[in-house]
Amino acid sequence: xxxxxxxxxxxxxxxxxxxxxxxxxxxxxxxxxxxxxxxxxxxxxxxxxxxxxxxxxxxxxxxxxxxxxxxxxxxxxxxxxxxxxxxxxxxxxxxxxxxxxxxxxxxxxxxxxxxxxxxxxxxxxxxxxxxxxxxxxxxxxxxxxxxxxxxxxxxxxxxxxxxxxxxxxxxxxxxxxxxxxxxxxxxxxxxxxxxxxxxxxxxxxxxxx
Amino acid sequence: xxxxxxxxxxxxxxxxxxxxxxxxxxxxxxxxxxxxxxxxxxxxxxxxxxxxxxxxxxxxxxxxxxxxxxxxxxxxxxxxxxxxxxxxxxxxxxxxxxxxxxxxxxxxxxxxxxxxxxxxxxxxxxxxxxxxxxxxxxxxxxxxxxxxxxxxxxxxxxxxxxxxxxxxxxxxxxxxxxxxxxxxxxxxxxxxxxxxxxxxxxxxxxxxxxxxxxxxxxxxxxxxxx
Numbered sequence: 001x002x003x004x005x006x007x008x009x010x011x012x013x014x015x016x017x018x019x020x021x022x023x024x025x026x027x028x029x030x031x032x033x034x035x036x037x038x039x040x041x042x043x044x045x046x047x048x049x050x051x052x053x054x055x056x057x058x059x060x061x062x063x064x065x066x067x068x069x070x071x072x073x074x075x076x077x078x079x080x081x082x083x084x085x086x087x088x089x090x091x092x093x094x095x096x097x098x099x100x101x102x103x104x105x106x107x108x109x110x111x112x113x114x115x116x117x118x119x120x121x122x123x124x125x126x127x128x129x130x131x132x133x134x135x136x137x138x139x140x141x142x143x144x145x146x147x148x149x150x151x152x153x154x155x156x157x158x159x160x161x162x163x164x165x166x167x168x169x170x171x172x173x174x175x176x177x178x179x180x181x182x183x184x185x186x187x188x189x190x191x192x193x194x195x196x197x198x199x200x201x202x203x204x205x206x207x208x209x
Numbered sequence: 210x211x212x213x214x215x216x217x218x219x220x221x222x223x224x225x226x227x228x229x230x231x232x233x234x235x236x237x238x239x240x241x242x243x244x245x246x247x248x249x250x251x252x253x254x255x256x257x258x259x260x261x262x263x264x265x266x267x268x269x270x271x272x273x274x275x276x277x278x279x280x281x282x283x284x285x286x287x288x289x290x291x292x293x294x295x296x297x298x299x300x301x302x303x304x305x306x307x308x309x310x311x312x313x314x315x316x317x318x319x320x321x322x323x324x325x326x327x328x329x330x331x332x333x334x335x336x337x338x339x340x341x342x343x344x345x346x347x348x349x350x351x352x353x354x355x356x357x358x359x360x361x362x363x364x365x366x367x368x369x370x371x372x373x374x375x376x377x378x379x380x381x382x383x384x385x386x387x388x389x390x391x392x393x394x395x396x397x398x399x400x401x402x403x404x405x406x407x408x409x410x411x412x413x414x415x416x417x418x419x420x421x422x423x424x425x426x427x428x429x430x431x432x433x434x435x
Contacts, residue, residue, distance in 0.1 A: 070237040081248035093264035155387040
């Protein structure tokens with residue numbers, strides 16, 4: 001491992017550790033979960049970022065992981081399922097009321113982030129754009145439903161907070177939409193996509209990390 | 210990325226890249242199918258078979274299926290007397306209130322007055338209970354004022370507060386009744402009306418406006434003597 005690569009890995013691990021400590025602190029967790037908008041639009045993405053930073057490039061060169069997650073399809077599927085699951089109001093309420101569901105929330109978001117980090121070199125632009133656009137569409141739909149609902153959907157959160165969450169999810173959907181378009185840029189520009197080379201079948205690459 | 214030909218030729222048993230790629234794709238698709246199946250199963254469990262997308266509908270679904278038990282709790286009524294819930298005997302119709310509430314809890318009081326009149330008319334073995342979620346402010350005098358305001362007859366309708374804040378919190382948690390601070394000194398809560406059978410099982414949860422249906426269920430349960 002070269003010096004810049006090692007520094008990058010250390011920085012990533014430091015970020016993961018700092019985020020884990022921050023999110024585990026009862027006061028911070030209580031604050032993030034005290035409002036639906038913070039819970040959905042800040043805490044959940046931070047958990048994914050924590051998993052992303054912790055995994056880094058540790059697995060991306062491993063042939064076994066590459067075989068199980070060809071072209072990043074498994075990581076993208078896991079991330080889509082996790083996103084869909086935590087858009088459901090009953091899941092969000094139970095994450096506050098049941099320790100088992102709270103643990104499932106932490107594990108699923110951090111795990112999805114870690115799998116995406118491991119797959120980021122393997123995933124092709126088309127696959128990435130498809131899944132990110134799907135996440136944008138899902139966030140926008142949930143956001144519009146939250147904005148439209150006049151009744152409390154979560155017993156732990158007030159209606160005005162629910163509407164703020166709707167706006168926050170719409171903002172996320174715009175970001176994700178922009179990401180999906182950016183993922184397609186190499187194809188539109190006619191340059192060979194970076195992910196394509198990595199996804200081509202070939203001998204196992206040297207293990208990194 | 211690629212290895213020199215000499216290195217490749219020294220490993221004749223290695224499968225060709227196309228075969229490895231096909232095997233990898235198959236493995237990935239199988240893993241994706243497992244992930245989808247697990248997500249489907251988790252979602253089915255969380256939503257009680259894709260029927261309840263919110264916590265409150267799931268709670269009502271659990272009650273209707275007989276899976277919600279009323280937790281034992283000690284109370285203090287408007288006269289300062291200590292009692293325990295659920296009492297073995299009458300069917301209970303319970304709502305959650307706080308006396309400082311200017312809207313929902315007052316309409317709940319009005320609905321309970323009508324229910325009280327009907328219970329006294331029919332003589333059904335049903336007791337009405339209004340339980341406070343605000344033990345800090347709802348002292349016996351405050352409860353007595355609420356009872357007076359809504360003409361609660363203590364022979365049929367008890368207005369009470371949990372014996373301690375912890376006791377109330379524990380019981381509400383067991384029932385899934387969540388009170389959220391509304392930011393202006395009050396609460397927003399999902400209390401509604403709970404019909405509690407003689408065996409302590411919550412038999413149904415209804416919106417306050419649906420008190421006639423709640424009372425009808427309580428009457429059916431009261432008629433079916435053990």
